Amino acid sequence: MAPITIALDAMGGDHGPSVVVPAAALALIRHPDMRFILVGDQSRIEPELGTHPALAAKSEIVHTDVAVAMDAKPSQALRRGRWKSSMWLALEAVRDKRAAAVVSAGNTGALMAMAKFCLKTIIGVDRPAIAVIWPTVEAECIVLDVGANVGADSRQLVEFALMGASLARALFGMEKPTVGLLNIGVEEVKGVEQIKEAAAVLKEAPLPIRFHGFVEGDVIGHGIADVVVTDGFTGNIALKTAEGTARQIAAYLRAAMRRSLLARVGAVLAQGAFGALKEKMDPRQLNGGIFLGLNGIVVKSHGGTDATGFACAIDLAYDMASNGVVERLASDVAGFHAKLELEGAA
């Protein structure tokens, strides 16, 4: 198999190269066929790379002095960072086919604005979305949009469903993913107009999905749907609320286990089990917002994550690249529009 090259925005995130470089070294151990383009300040990347000779042998540095600030507004970032920032040059490597995917822990709004400008939206897609992989009791599901847009009309919701299903097919290897629309009640009467309209389209449209209908917030994590579709505002609130609840319960659990001597002894005996639980609940394991609908793979890592978390975002980019997510998605979208046109002409 040909090596897969990932472009890394080495200056993104709260820690820059001191997290990005060790993360790449970790990911390389898991996927020795990876290559890296590290974009950023050479004088900061090189010392880090010096301690990872295996990675250094498979990496190329693209130097730039310009980095997008974590608090830059998207328009500002575009104005100041276009053509020259580490974020832009990493995206450019994907655009020019020198890399198969880009991973950045930089500011989400700036990354989306630059990615749209540099990679362009896939033909037939109105607006890109951000998808995440959400752990469920059974396995995992895909939730989108979690924040690329603050709202979504029915057409956009249908496109999100289509893109989420393409991703599920590529990453989970399933033929007909189950798709649910997030709503506040499962009865057909409930919810806002655009969601009802999207449901009507998804029920009838010639899509390679099984449409489950409406799902409520409490079943996202129960694995009822492989893809859960919502607008970026609601999806972002749901995602963060779930993260906050998990942290809150972890805090309760720690406090409970310190409560008495017996509990402490019990916790020591059960430490293997707690270790497995901790790993299952570790947000770093599922780090990575997937930008869908662009002509290229873009994964956004949490800004504050460590090397373990950033390496998971790199793994995700690698999986998407090896499964040809962009090509599949473009072909699914084209197929959908072709069928709609045929139907319209018939």
Place this chain on the structure above:
Amino acid sequence: MAPITIALDAMGGDHGPSVVVPAAALALIRHPDMRFILVGDQSRIEPELGTHPALAAKSEIVHTDVAVAMDAKPSQALRRGRWKSSMWLALEAVRDKRAAAVVSAGNTGALMAMAKFCLKTIIGVDRPAIAVIWPTVEAECIVLDVGANVGADSRQLVEFALMGASLARALFGMEKPTVGLLNIGVEEVKGVEQIKEAAAVLKEAPLPIRFHGFVEGDVIGHGIADVVVTDGFTGNIALKTAEGTARQIAAYLRAAMRRSLLARVGAVLAQGAFGALKEKMDPRQLNGGIFLGLNGIVVKSHGGTDATGFACAIDLAYDMASNGVVERLASDVAGFHAKLELEGAA
């Protein structure tokens, strides 16, 4: 102190009198100064009451054959259940001051529609909202709206803030509650127009609150704000997502503790701690959607809850009645509008 009478819709919920009556008996043990009006089918209530003589001595039955179906649409429920259903007659007891509060496990939409019709909205309130008490790491906070409306404009969001703050003052005994607006990012640039406008008003308005600004979904449970304000669609999704995540983690935890013999022994030793944790995470402990903005106290219990859960909803109604929530809320709303008018005239 004069007794506090609570009207109970004995036919609401999945189980009717077989849950409502034992729940009232439980609540009476905790608050012996309670009286009850039990509204529903006498032939089903009386046998239940027979096994609870202490409760029977403090209860009056109001008989009706009509009950609102759990799946009735609000308009349907109003048409068929007005004047005569158990839900309506329980509300009427509050309207006519025979009861201080009503508790129903019936269908939410129907209960809100009837409550608006029967009790009317407080003067100066545009739309009632549903509030819940949300557990935090520190204590508890109030989140509203969690589903009375599918959207909210800036004026309504400001009213929700005002009503939530009144409730926090009454229930938590605090002078100046901290209020946050749920949004997808704490920077002022982010989010939808109505949220930004509400923030601008809350920052300047002469309200007895401390305005915290925007809060994201992950900090609701961290106790940063005493009141978290959002529209009913988003609030409902956030609430249910948190509930689902808590159930999901509880399932992980149970599975982890069955994983090995050592883990099982550890779990037995730590069972006191697990018990405390279980109680803390028990959704029944915080059962009750509070309808705010009406001329009367209405608490909606989960439809599927048991007597323990329904009793918690009764306790909540009792707390609200003894703290004069409706009077405080009406006076806060009137005061706010008076100040606004003064400012407008100045």
